[in-house]
Amino acid sequence: MVDMVKLIDIAENLNLSLTTVSRALNDYSEVSPVTKAAVKKAAKEMGYIPHRMAKHLALKKSHLINLLYDDYSESISYQSFTFEVIAGVRSFFGNTSYDLIIVPENTKNKNRESLKNICYSRGVDGLFVLGIRTDDSYITELKEDFLPTVAIDYPLSGKRISYIESDNIKGCKLAINYLVSKGHKHIAFINGHNFAAISQVRLDGYKIALKENSIPYNPGITISSDYTKEGGYKAANILLKKNHHITAIFAASDLMAVGTIKAINEQGLKVPDDIAVIGFDDVFFAEHSQPGLTTVRQHKFEMGYQGAKLLHRIIEQPDYIPKKKRIDVELIIRDSA
Amino acid sequence: MVDMVKLIDIAENLNLSLTTVSRALNDYSEVSPVTKAAVKKAAKEMGYIPHRMAKHLALKKSHLINLLYDDYSESISYQSFTFEVIAGVRSFFGNTSYDLIIVPENTKNKNRESLKNICYSRGVDGLFVLGIRTDDSYITELKEDFLPTVAIDYPLSGKRISYIESDNIKGCKLAINYLVSKGHKHIAFINGHNFAAISQVRLDGYKIALKENSIPYNPGITISSDYTKEGGYKAANILLKKNHHITAIFAASDLMAVGTIKAINEQGLKVPDDIAVIGFDDVFFAEHSQPGLTTVRQHKFEMGYQGAKLLHRIIEQPDYIPKKKRIDVELIIRDSA
């Protein structure tokens, strides 16, 4: 790294003290407007670039957000979701002085460092958690409320921790109501695995929606699987074999919906004519799948943006009592239902 | 942040000097094995967590890699690519002591901070550049070779800068050769916009491949557009109107290929029977599009991994002369050609 100009340099240059220079640049009232201007001018001319780390050491504030997410390759489906949420996070923090830091640990690494260690040693000011599983060992630490934290899709509440979720219940209602309006009565549900906090919520949503439509809940046509295409494929095959007069399938993710459609087609049946399918997420390819996937859209960017906003507030206002934030969803009607 | 135990605490606790404690923990030979053990034991018991920032201030080394990428929402296609490359980067650095830092600046922000400022003020040790456009104002700075840098898909060479690229030429050859082997002679090319460095390379690859098959290059059936689905759609429509006896279209991205297929279908033509289509990238949905997209697969994760490895080497071995690295591609044969 090149030899950079520092505060002391511009102090000597101007025959001022280090203190004054620092204060001038930080717009303290104790320094007169004239010297303030002089300092700023000199700083610019000399190409002064403040050294964040030094600043943070002194202030005990890093302006760093630990962005915790996993990119385990199995569930590629999640990529698009994750990426868009992160885009939202970036977008919000782009207007602040915070940076994001990614500590490349792997969830699957059994003897990874503790979350607290990771955060403390880096002095991060906040933690943004994305797509954490209910069986992740970090969960215990998260619940300790040890650092301002916002999670996506994982319920977390405390003095300085909170979370963002889509309005999953509404999403389920939208899907089921739509199917019912099309005359469907036997609506199966393919849920994701039990290690995602949202799985339970979506199951609840499914039940509630059925109830509101006076359709009895039939556990026999609800099935849990992976959030992947293969998961949907397998689950759909099981459902189709059982053959409970199913005329529609609601899948808890678009990927599963795609797998479901594949299974249906292989049975010589047609979507949506024989069996209607609705997904969840509205990931990018939902539009491009054949037939176009009718699905519940989550506003991923918005989730990230609002999550970041919430986290920022928790950090900057120590007395702020955080509440969870729910992001609206909408039904995107295409051709699969 | 909680009051953390620091070196001086464990020094006092053990009646040792700060120096010795520091050296013990860093395994210096100057400290005897017994005290070393004692110090380490005490450190563990007292819950000592080293303060990275302080360390970095002292060492003038941050162990931070600036991860520079853009998530401009227009080109969602790029998301999958970007995400997977980043996964590769993460994976490599997961085995080192480096973290990744994202400075949430936006390319489109006209008066954003200079790249040098951003990097210097954060004291990052290296820069990983992803998907930068040829008209980006940062390009000038990058070429100055001011920091260890590795870019993806943008040619950069110097004492401490280099880049990673897919073997685009080979990719084009694979695609064209395959089409020729299927009897195609009139193969159109839909290229991406001119602000991506790879666009030129892929055009070259297309020409070379044609030549090798003794097919004259016809500029009339080569067309540039956006890397998006709409870009492909528009370009394909133009091509189809001209009607140059085209029997195959090679698109420089999967997204464009999808748009191309849409345009073809709208003309009442069938893929691959009337017109064959080959894409580039093998993004996630290529498999799910209808018909399944035959495409040139880029090993995105590997690009990230190798890029990270290269960058790491440039950083740690100051005398190392970096060379670009080319990552192999392969043709994924599905149903569209």
Place this chain on the structure above:
DNA sequence: GGATTATTTCAAAGCGCTTTGGATTTTTTT
């Protein structure tokens, strides 16, 4: 056994910044 060398420890300075507590100068008050 005294001189030499190796081993182990430490006090202090430094990384680049902020902040405390005073000192100095200028302005206001009576």
Place this chain on the structure above:
DNA sequence: AAAAAAATCCAAAGCGCTTTGAAATAATCC
């Protein structure tokens, strides 16, 4: 014009770590 208040400025300490240069102790040599 002297006293009080306000405005500017500064030296020094501190953030938590590493490293230099020297001192104290232990081990080796002839």
